[in-house]
Amino acid sequence: MYALLDGNNFYVAAEVAFRPSLAGKPVVVLSNNDGCVISRSNEARALGIKMGAPWFRVSHLADSAGLVALSANFALYGDISDRMMSLAAGLGPTQEIYSIDECFIGLDGMRGDLVERARKIRGRILQWIGVPCCIGIAPTKTLAKLSNHVAKRAERKPGSYPAHLSQVCNLGAMPKSDVDELMQATAVGEVWGVGSRIGAQLQLAGVQTVHDLVRYDTGTLRSRWGVVLERTQRELQGVPCIELDESPAPRKEIASTRSFGRPITSIEPLIEAVTAFATTAAVKLRGQASVASQVLVFARTSPFREGPRFSRSCVVPVRPTRDTRHLVAAAIAGVRKIYAPGYALAKAGVMLLDLQPDDLVQGELGLDEPHEDQTQLMTALDAINQRYGRGAIGIASAGPAGATKHWQMRQERKTPAYTTNWAELPIVRA
């Protein structure tokens, strides 16, 4: 048996927890660069604002409907997430943190009333952290997701599902006829693993609801859509195919990419940006004790704007390394190779590929110039930046430290890092 716990409108909820005056108002959190809506309060949803909507298309609602928009504050969300996950872990013996706002809990061996227990945990998270969440319980992960979906819909839209399923829903404890009924009332597109493409194809094939998918011919499903969807079907039938993953393996690739605050039209700022991206990626790389042997760098114009299009990338091989200097050098070499003048570049990025654990690196014959990672130097670099703040010490091609780069992303509505920065602690007045 599994539970899926996930925070309601998580980013917005984290913001509201520190600004209670926003409760009950239409609030959205915007992606980096204040680009798109990535989290909405129920009130914002009710205004018809879609997930992923470009901000400039809905910003008029700020005046007409009191919509409040905030820039993403990932330091805050990450910290609130850690706290929520610690409490969620009390639900059962095993936990898989699946994303910043949701986790699966393995419930094997749990006795007693699971729903009651889940409601208790939910209450504790709400009281201690201020973030509301919903919990779905079922025999497989895909069903737990579905169960969670039911719990959320039942809370948000009373009447869409029976009221007692609101906030916490246990499909595993229901008679089959009730489960069938819920599946008939749920669109196939809501299933975990069915996205927009396959969802549309299924609809055309006459599969409208979750119930239709459960009963669809397995052979046809497999030959037309592949083994992934077959697995999803089995999971919906109650056969566990996807295990709980308590300690995810290290990443196989690490990316750092950004859209620019303003378009770039020359190579100098592009080199600055790519230096910053490679530096960020290198820190993540060392954080998981890996080395990279390929560096991919890309740059492109906006796909939404008129004008000449540009989108190029190149992969630069390096000797397996975790040294920021080597990774930055490779990224810059890549930039010089792909760069062409005459374009308004909107986005660029660096990806580290072909990662391996740093203790398993193949040695080399000394046929070439010596090439040594300065492990101690990197350790010192990370420690200094940890203590004095990101960018306190870095690579010179990143440009002057602390200077505002005109390519840097816009974040015009960011709230303080209430819980992760001493200088930004909230102040309570009696």
Next chain:
DNA sequence: TCTGGGGTCCTAGGACCC
């Protein structure tokens, strides 16, 4: 003016091997 960022897995097809 203005459209995010970071991942994973699967499959098909090509290159190559014997």
Next chain:
DNA sequence: TCTGGGGTCCTAGGACCC
């Protein structure tokens, strides 16, 4: 006229997730 069989590895592209 006529052109095998079986396998691996790599890559690009497509689909999905949050």
